[in-house]
Amino acid sequence: MKAYLKLAAATLLCMASFASAQTPIKIGFMAELSGPQGALGQDQYDAFMMVVQANGGKLGGVPVEILKEDSQLKPEVAVQIVDKLIERDRVPIITGLTFSNVLMAVFKKVVDKEVFLIGSNAGPSPIAGAQCSPYFFSTSWQNDQQAEVVGKYASDKGYKRIVAMAPNYQAGKDFVAGFKRYYKPALANEIYTSLSQQDYSAELAQVQAANPDAVFVFYPGGLGVNFVKQYAQAGLKGKYPLLNISTTDGINLPAQGDAALGAVLGTAWGPDFKNPQNQKFVAEFEAKFKRIPSQYAAQAYDSALLLDSAIAKVKGNVADKKAFMAALRAADFKSIRGDFKFNVNGYPIQDLHVFEVAKDDKGRNSLKTIATPLKADKDGYFDKCPLK
Amino acid sequence: MTWGLFLTQVLNGLQLGVLLFLLAAGLTLVFGIMNFVNLAHGSLYMMGAYFGAAAFAATGSFIAAGAIAVVGTLVLGFAIERVALMRLYSRDHLDQVLATFGLILVFNEVVRYLWGPSSIYMNAPEALSGQVTLFGLNYPSYRFAIIAAGLTVAAGLYLLINKTRLGMLIRAGASNAEMVSALGVDIKFLNTMVFAMGAGLAGLAGLMAGPILSVQPGMGEPVLILTLVVIVTGGIGSIRGAFYGALIVGLVDTVGRAFLPILLQMTIERSIAQAAGPAIASMLIYLLMAVVLALRPQGLFPVRHG
Numbered sequence: 285m286k287a288y289l290k291l292a293a294a295t296l297l298c299m300a301s302f303a304s305a306q307t308p309i310k311i312g313f314m315a316e317l318s319g320p321q322g323a324l325g326q327d328q329y330d331a332f333m334m335v336v337q338a339n340g341g342k343l344g345g346v347p348v349e350i351l352k353e354d355s356q357l358k359p360e361v362a363v364q365i366v367d368k369l370i371e372r373d374r375v376p377i378i379t380g381l382t383f384s385n386v387l388m389a390v391f392k393k394v395v396d397k398e399v400f401l402i403g404s405n406a407g408p409s410p411i412a413g414a415q416c417s418p419y420f421f422s423t424s425w426q427n428d429q430q431a432e433v434v435g436k437y438a439s440d441k442g443y444k445r446i447v448a449m450a451p452n453y454q455a456g457k458d459f460v461a462g463f464k465r466y467y468k469p470a471l472a473n474e475i476y477t478s479l480s481q482q483d484y485s486a487e488l489a490q491v492q493a494a495n496p497d498a499v500f501v502f503y504p505g506g507l508g509v510n511f512v513k514q515y516a517q518a519g520l521k522g523k524y525p526l527l528n529i530s531t532t533d534g535i536n537l538p539a540q541g542d543a544a545l546g547a548v549l550g551t552a553w554g555p556d557f558k559n560p561q562n563q564k565f566v567a568e569f570e571a572k573f574k575r576i577p578s579q580y581a582a583q584a585y586d587s588a589l590l591l592d593s594a595i596a597k598v599k600g601n602v603a604d605k606k607a608f609m610a611a612l613r614a615a616d617f618k619s620i621r622g623d624f625k626f627n628v629n630g631y632p633i634q635d636l637h638v639f640e641v642a643k644d645d646k647g648r649n650s651l652k653t654i655a656t657p658l659k660a661d662k663d664g665y666f667d668k669c670p671l672k
Numbered sequence: 673m674t675w676g677l678f679l680t681q682v683l684n685g686l687q688l689g690v691l692l693f694l695l696a697a698g699l700t701l702v703f704g705i706m707n708f709v710n711l712a713h714g715s716l717y718m719m720g721a722y723f724g725a726a727a728f729a730a731t732g733s734f735i736a737a738g739a740i741a742v743v744g745t746l747v748l749g750f751a752i753e754r755v756a757l758m759r760l761y762s763r764d765h766l767d768q769v770l771a772t773f774g775l776i777l778v779f780n781e782v783v784r785y786l787w788g789p790s791s792i793y794m795n796a797p798e799a800l801s802g803q804v805t806l807f808g809l810n811y812p813s814y815r816f817a818i819i820a821a822g823l824t825v826a827a828g829l830y831l832l833i834n835k836t837r838l839g840m841l842i843r844a845g846a847s848n849a850e851m852v853s854a855l856g857v858d859i860k861f862l863n864t865m866v867f868a869m870g871a872g873l874a875g876l877a878g879l880m881a882g883p884i885l886s887v888q889p890g891m892g893e894p895v896l897i898l899t900l901v902v903i904v905t906g907g908i909g910s911i912r913g914a915f916y917g918a919l920i921v922g923l924v925d926t927v928g929r930a931f932l933p934i935l936l937q938m939t940i941e942r943s944i945a946q947a948a949g950p951a952i953a954s955m956l957i958y959l960l961m962a963v964v965l966a967l968r969p970q971g972l973f974p975v976r977h978g
Contacts, residue, residue: 318784318789319889319890320888320889320890322784322789322889323788323789323790326789452947452950452951457947474946475933475946475950476946476947476949476950477929477950478950478951478953478954480894480954481929481954482885482886482894482895483684483688483884483885485684485687485688485815485926486681486684486926486927486929486930487929487930489677489680489681489684489809489930490677490930492809492810493674493676493677493809505886506791506886506888506891507886508886509791509885509886509888510884510885510886513795513883513884513885513886514812514884516801517796517801517803517812517814517815517883517884518803518810518811518812519802519803519810519812535790536790536791538790538792538793539790539791539792539793539886539887539888540793541793541795542795543795
């Protein structure tokens with residue numbers, strides 16, 4: 285009886301592996317798709333699907349089935365989704381991942397099951413260092429890098445007095461800390477505001493009273509729309525340069541209008557990059573969705589290109605985890621941000637730029653590259669990662 | 673610290689206060705007269721902001737946007753009261769909370785469907801986009817306009833409530849609704865009027881907040897919580913309570929946020945103060961509410977009976 289069962293199990297296993305050659309590869313796409321930050325996840329999804337659709341529903345020449353899941357910016361929801369994706373749908377790959385707290389909640393669960401996790405936005409520091417995993421790859425950045433490039437820029441500009449403002453939570457403090465890594469003078473003031481705060485009138489009055497050379501802020505999503513509008517209304521725009529991360533980004537710019545003009549943002553990709561693959565991406569995205577793609581769209585587009593290249597390399601056999609891991613690590617695709625390599629911890633080694641909000645040639649407010657303060661930059665945690 | 677900075681912060685508190693008053697006025701009357709818990713009040717505020725932003729984009733006139741936002745939310749308030757909410761007055765509070773919470777979800781999805789998940793653009797009218805200089809510090813003229821408009825509406829409400837027949841009925845309804853209906857007043861009509869008026873005021877608040885805040889799905893929820901704090905602090909059912917409660921909450925919140933971190937930095941280590949300051953400051957209004965509830969459970973300015 286026992287032998288019979290074993291035989292049956294073996295037969296089933298064979299059938300399963302035969303089946304996997306014909307049935308599509310399932311990819312879990314989990315992002316913030318609803319709520320105040322839902323626009324970020326939507327941009328990620330739209331751009332990811334552009335690649336899939338352009339290839340006729342295939343990545344790397346193999347049909348793929350994308351399971352779209354909304355983690356609602358709730359870590360507990362994300363954990364349930366991941367359980368379902370891994371246990372029931374048996375996906376070998378999960379991608380998307382908009383927010384760092386959501387990524388941290390599911391990270392161990394996913395990589396312990398040897399499921400590949402391809403983040404296209406969040407970049408928390410713990411998994412860049414000691415907790416790194418060979419199953420994790422990011423097509424965005426390690427969070428600190430965006431702050432570091434702005435800090436380097438502020439330092440290059442010779443600003444003497446800077447006031448920093450951010451919401452009073454982990455990411456807010458991380459970004460201010462990252463800024464200080466390349467900006468050495470002591471900050472004139474650090475103001476932290478409650479994450480639920482909508483109105484910054486009281487803090488802007490303090491900024492004015494401090495009379496700084498520049499202001500550095502991190503206000504993502506709707507907070508950034510509030511902040512930038514109020515900054516302009518208080519007469520601070522133009523008076524104190526507004527350096528920021530994720531505040532005057534592609535998602536927020538349409539809602540901020542001219543209040544955002546002149547603000548300086550740091551990240552890894554901008555819509556005005558001249559490389560041909562980027563021009564193609566921007567043109568197609570604009571034609572399809574009638575808006576300028578955001579950095580979130582760009583990062584997800586790259587994640588689809590990465591998967592496309594890696595799946596092609598292993599000819600669709602993603603069950604060969606070693607080979608697939610090596611194929612991903614090779615990053616053998618033409619990134620729309622230009623040069624792109626993976627570090628040992630799965631985060632990119634890449635140039636980081638600063639952009640100014642200015643009118644583009646169609647008269648719309650967009651991001652214009654003004655400097656590249658950090659070249660082929662590695663994040664500050666990889667040397668703590670035991671992987672080689 | 674200068675007097676100019678202090679005065680600016682007081683103005684900021686006043687501005688938040690009048691905005692909260694516009695929301696609290698409608699909510700407190702609906703609570704007081706119909707004994708109805710309307711969690712969807714914040715959604716009416718959101719709809720006001722969206723109507724205003726859409727109308728401003730289409731017409732380019734802030735006055736027209738204001739008219740459309742107020743009338744639009746008034747009509748919307750009228751419609752949801754007649755279609756859904758009036759059936760719920762006799763039910764218990766849990767049913768009301770469930771139904772109006774459902775409305776929040778519906779409204780959020782409707783605006784997401786119509787306008788998309790990102791915030792939409794709305795700015796102050798050209799004439800009000802500058803600043804006024806006060807004691808060497810600039811103050812946005814648009815915020816002055818909010819204070820002026822809010823105080824005007826408050827004065828108008830005072831006259832309406834204290835000097836007109838409708839106001840008399842509203843006051844009577846707030847202190848004893850059964851008696852008013854026993855005396856032959858069409859209480860259903862009165863309820864609908866009060867609800868629609870409250871919706872219109874919420875819409876006005878939404879419109880005025882549009883140029884300052886991000887107009888996006890779900891923008892009504894944070895402000896709803898503040899509004900609930902206002903009416904509990906001021907006294908449920910009382911317009912006077914809503915007015916003073918809103919100003920107190922606005923001032924305590926703003927002045928606390930501005931000066932508590934500075935005060936803390938004088939006493940404890942800077943990095944701890946920077947983290948603890950905003951956390952404690954954001955709790956101040958809830959502490960205030962708790963103290964008020966402990967000492968005067970009926971609120972600071974309750975409805976006067978008899």
